[in-house]
Amino acid sequence: MFRISQYMRELAKAEKTGCYPQVCERQARGPVVIWNLIRRCNLTCKHCYALSADHDYVGELSLPEVFTVMDDLKGFGVPALILSGGEPLLRPDIFDISARAREMGFYTGLSTNGTLIDRPLAQRIAQAGFDYVGISLDGLKPTHDKFRRLDGAFDRSLAAVRFLGEFGVKVGLRFTMTAMNAHDLPNLLQLMKDEGANKFYFSHLNYAGRGNIHRDKDAHHQSTRAAMNLLFDRAWADAQAGCMDDYVSGNNDADGPFLLHWVRQHLPQWEAAMAERLTRWGGNASGQMVANIDNLGHVHPDTMWWHHDLGCVRERPFSEIWNDTSDPLMAGLKQHPRPVEGRCAGCKYLAICNGNTRVRAQQLTGNPWFEDPGCYLTDEEVGAASTPFEAPASRSSSSRTSSRITRSRSPETDHA
């Protein structure tokens, strides 16, 4: 996750004091775990990476199994659990899980489509003490309902934002941009302000699940640059005004170098300090400080790697699976610098971006170390030339992918 507002607040402080602030970030021992506790969902969104549907899935982790995993995660130094799905509120024991997570001292987030949250459920979520609730909105009503394939989904999700706000829950809007909804971004940012939401999470489209199927409709790079410039400008205005709303982005670590370009343009006196700051951030953390556990207990380098199975928590503790670098993908992800190829290898921002989101390269070319096709910086900006890629059939994937997962998550199966 790229914390735009945090950097903007630091810049605002630098402007006030004449000195870039020293930021001492506590590094957790373990990764943040995004945990897809249930695959069932009441919606079938077009860009869903989990390819969920509204029916039960057999073999999901039981409550005692979830608790056992939590004990291991705690011992491993995992600081935060983001409880997700599917729709996590469809899991009957979600509040047992969140209560234990809170008791154990995990930062606990909930990632939901919001359509099931009425006032009583909002009150229950508030009482459960979630640190943060993210609600997905993919545009204004016509766009969102089309994306979510449900008339009225927008109204229900917006009502959830309001109910949660009534009970003092920290709530944020989650937006995944594609060419089909990019036009709604300015209005959604205004909606965030109007509704008093505290956070805006901007997700670049990644190539997984239905996102992979629709990658030909991915927002083109100019549109991405415009969106990021808009977010940077809003976050900068907020930071100068002392507003603590948060703008964050995810799934494209070229956001770091692109922010550096923004700083060079608007506040060139802080470019060197920001370059140093972003290098300490270090870019993509998949397989390092971000992890995913799916509904069946399988561990993945992040939520976009469901087709790459590292092992199951039923057979080996998460802590063992995560440290096992016999898997070539995990070995590469943990390597520093990563063994990236093409223009990522020659990029002058590799230390900031860490080669970006490897799953896009793998999905498009079969080679997880190829340059990230989702990078929206020009060759001139990164100081390296793009490489034409070979067709996937002519390459051998260095990923040990799981045919079990690939088969079980085909859209044909889900929509049967």
Ligand code: SF4
């Ligand atoms: S070229 Fe590669 S390493 Fe450089 S910014 Fe783009 S994705 Fe990151």
